[in-house]
Amino acid sequence: MYVERLDSSWLKHPFLFSKLKEIKSENQVKKLKTAGVKSVYINTELGLDVFDPPHAMNSAQQAVQSPVSDPAQETDSSDGEAINPPEETEPVPLFQEIETARSLYSSATQFVRNFFQDARAGKIVDYKEAVPLVEGIIESVFRNPYALSILANLRLHEEYTYTHSVNVAAMAVVFGKSLALPRKELIDLGVGGLYHDVGKFRISDEILKKPGELSRQEYEVIKKHPAIGYKLIQNHTELGEKPLRIILEHHERFDGMGYPRGLRGSSVCKAANMVSVVDTYDALTADRAYRKAADPHFALRTMYLERKERYYYNLLEQFIKCLGIYPVGSFVKLTTGHYAIVIEANPFYPLSPTVKIMLDKNMKRRSPEVIKLSEFLNGQRDRISIVEGLDPEKLTFKRRLLEQAVFA
Ligand SMILES: [Fe+2]
Numbered sequence: 464m465y466v467e468r469l470d471s472s473w474l475k476h477p478f479l480f481s482k483l484k485e486i487k488s489e490n491q492v493k494k495l496k497t498a499g500v501k502s503v504y505i506n507t508e509l510g511l512d513v514f515d516p517p518h519a520m521n522s523a524q525q526a527v528q529s530p531v532s533d534p535a536q537e538t539d540s541s542d543g544e545a546i547n548p549p550e551e552t553e554p555v556p557l558f559q560e561i562e563t564a565r566s567l568y569s570s571a572t573q574f575v576r577n578f579f580q581d582a583r584a585g586k587i588v589d590y591k592e593a594v595p596l597v598e599g600i601i602e603s604v605f606r607n608p609y610a611l612s613i614l615a616n617l618r619l620h621e622e623y624t625y626t627h628s629v630n631v632a633a634m635a636v637v638f639g640k641s642l643a644l645p646r647k648e649l650i651d652l653g654v655g656g657l658y659h660d661v662g663k664f665r666i667s668d669e670i671l672k673k674p675g676e677l678s679r680q681e682y683e684v685i686k687k688h689p690a691i692g693y694k695l696i697q698n699h700t701e702l703g704e705k706p707l708r709i710i711l712e713h714h715e716r717f718d719g720m721g722y723p724r725g726l727r728g729s730s731v732c733k734a735a736n737m738v739s740v741v742d743t744y745d746a747l748t749a750d751r752a753y754r755k756a757a758d759p760h761f762a763l764r765t766m767y768l769e770r771k772e773r774y775y776y777n778l779l780e781q782f783i784k785c786l787g788i789y790p791v792g793s794f795v796k797l798t799t800g801h802y803a804i805v806i807e808a809n810p811f812y813p814l815s816p817t818v819k820i821m822l823d824k825n826m827k828r829r830s831p832e833v834i835k836l837s838e839f840l841n842g843q844r845d846r847i848s849i850v851e852g853l854d855p856e857k858l859t860f861k862r863r864l865l866e867q868a869v870f871a
């Protein structure tokens with residue numbers, strides 16, 4: 464039997480990220496059942512059928528449409544205010560949105576640079592621009608959620624601290640949108656994302672950019688940045704309570720092993736825990752002084768290993784569903800032997816995003832071609848799928864390729 468994809472609990476199955484395709488033995492079926500998989504999509508053109516296909520398909524469909532408990536439904540006590548959802552924004556293709564997103568990304572980076580520099584110089588930090596900037600981010604994400612995500616991956620400006628803050632704000636909005644959060648909560652996530660590391664203005668570059676492992680004392684200094692940031696911003700009540708909690712609690716963990724207060728379980732603000740997911744993802748996918756960037760696909764794998772300790776129930780699974788197994792910016796090899804960049808996720812078929820083929824089988828440039836891998840799932844065309852994500856450490860040219868894929 465050829466398994467096309469699993470039901471909504473596929474994120475928990477023991478073969479996650481592996482090349483599960485063909486079920487050949489009872490033992491494999493048992494393993495899937497033990498992992499909680501209740502139904503699967505099969506491709507009867509590639510493998511055996513079952514006795515009652517219509518029923519099997521219906522239950523799979525149902526499972527996919529009723530995902531595991533949704534963190535968006537679990538509200539904090541401070542979320543009680545009734546808020547209108549964002550107004551409908553006309554979606555546009557990635558290539559139409561990318562230039563607008565690029566200028567937005569530049570303005571946001573400049574804004575973050577200014578407030579860090581002002582904080583360092585002891586000047587009044589600008590809070591007025593944050594909300595309009597985040598509103599611009601929200602509009603862009605509703606027009607096309609992948610434009611800012613790709614720019615986040617590209618890191619057009621070199622200074623990590625600034626681009627990181629913008630990336631976290633943008634990706635937090637993308638994440639919040641995927642959970643259908645109301646506009647006010649998207650603004651809180653974006654503003655909290657922009658300011659989440661503002662407390663680092665007090666930490667020296669020697670520590671922030673240290674190429675090696677931090678000493679115990681240096682780590683203790685780093686651990687102060689949430690409280691420092693909170694103190695700097697706490698009197699600016701116009702920002703609201705949520706962004707403040709994001710600043711203070713984005714390093715708290717669900718198991719109580721985080722800092723600064725070691726909060727546990729639901730005493731951690733959920734918006735802060737969402738920013739924590741995005742924060743870790745962005746940090747892992749960036750080049751740092753002490754290690755190379757991980758490809759988005761590999762970053763998610765790393766985070767998945769610690770999902771229960773660090774995050775609210777299912778929060779990481781929701782994030783992976785939002786980004787796809789191969790998030791935008793991933794460099795992948797296809798079954799045709801060609802190499803491609805992922806440019807759009809597919810929430811319904813996480814293994815079948817839209818990709819842009821950039822290199823031939825010999826890793827030589829070829830004319831770019833955009834293909835939606837989901838269009839190859841129905842068996843009417845020769846199947847093309849992703850064989851594997853590639854480790855960018857071996858691919859020094861990836862960034863240039865990504866730029867060409869997006870802007871060419
Ligand atoms: Fe932080």
Ligand SMILES: [Fe+2]
Nearest residue numbers: 627659660742
């Ligand atoms: Fe951060």
